[in-house]
Amino acid sequence: MNFSASEENYIKSIYHLQPPDGVVTTNELAGELQTKPASVTDMLKKLKAKKLLHYERYQGFRLSSEGKKIALGIVRKHRLWEYFLVQKLQFGWDEVHEIAEQLEHINSKVLIDRLDSFLNFPRFDPHGDPIPDTNGKMEVTGHINLTNLEINHAAEVSAVGSQSTELLELLSHKNIGIGTKLEVKKKFNFDKSVEIKIKNLPAFTISGQLAQSLFVKPL
């Protein structure tokens, strides 16, 4: 089954709005999508007919398991394209959202799986959000991107953004790996580089690009 870009946008927004065990409301969704509640109601009927959501009028709605599967596919596409834009085309992580909003509607399973492979199966997008794999599975983690770690708060490296040899080579050269404990001492806005401190070592600076590929759990 194929879906229109509009249907996909509704599904994706419901996915993001939906609390662990509650429902989404018409007004909420209209706000998120910058559209009118009446338009939302129209689409809800259509998506219900396609069995993508559970919905009784006036009672709110939530994705069905089928709907969730579709949502995860869209999220996968969005995040893989964001990763591509940042890692291969030198976009900043704050510039990629709009373009990824378009690219996420490109319809080709083999394209996305090959893109995934080309990118070395990254597990986190440039914002640190996990990328669902080809089966819709993704990691649930409490970690955050190193660029978002507060200054002078101890943390432990818990994941890297991808498995590319270039990244791993750089990390081993700098003696950073999963489990490494560190603190951020300073953030330089000019080039987004970050000065970090690892115990028993002098503080040193890493590039913004590298910082974006590191995820940490605060201790």
Added chain:
Amino acid sequence: MNFSASEENYIKSIYHLQPPDGVVTTNELAGELQTKPASVTDMLKKLKAKKLLHYERYQGFRLSSEGKKIALGIVRKHRLWEYFLVQKLQFGWDEVHEIAEQLEHINSKVLIDRLDSFLNFPRFDPHGDPIPDTNGKMEVTGHINLTNLEINHAAEVSAVGSQSTELLELLSHKNIGIGTKLEVKKKFNFDKSVEIKIKNLPAFTISGQLAQSLFVKPL
């Protein structure tokens, strides 16, 4: 000005159908787009109103210079994405058309210019068609892709698909360059590799991927 995917498809098809100094007809375009003549007429009115084509009813139509500019932009996007799919994602040149038909409607000038740069400014797509540059200029050449050269017909290498160092390194290793005279002796369907013969050298085989990056002028 921005255009819908549908408008873009009409513009692109008119561009491809339009003879050097003639017009395109309604039925022709309807056939190309797998739609009905009445639908074409509707769209012609709209595109005329947007000054993208010259059109008098019952008299055929052709792109205005503004229309041609738009068409070249779409062709550029289509061919760059095709190149990306073949060179980076390992698609065969015969598998990429459908996906590129979708990707060509993604709307972001900076995205395309960065993609171009990422790909090392290729001048020909995997089918050997020239890729317009950022200003809409492209080469006019009588050459064909090496994979389409008839067996035992002498030809001269006239262009390479891109300027990537990897490609150039491989070519210099094999002593192939612009002006090299050669013949194709055999084509192997299994892996699309091609056996070629250069005067004073024993015949040797090159990969399908390399063959796709070589363009020749029959002598």
Added chain:
DNA sequence: AATATAATTTAGACAAACCTAAATTTTATT
């Protein structure tokens, strides 16, 4: 030149996705 055929356009309808305004249902307040 008249007429038949083919190409094209017009008229009127339809689906998707949106809208506004009015009606309905739920929720909050007195």
Added chain:
DNA sequence: AATAAAATTTAGGTTTGTCTAAATTATATT
């Protein structure tokens, strides 16, 4: 519990891009 307020839905309309069937214009044939 009655009523006011807020949320939601319905009814009916718009735009885009398509369609069919009928009308018009151009082209080909006699």
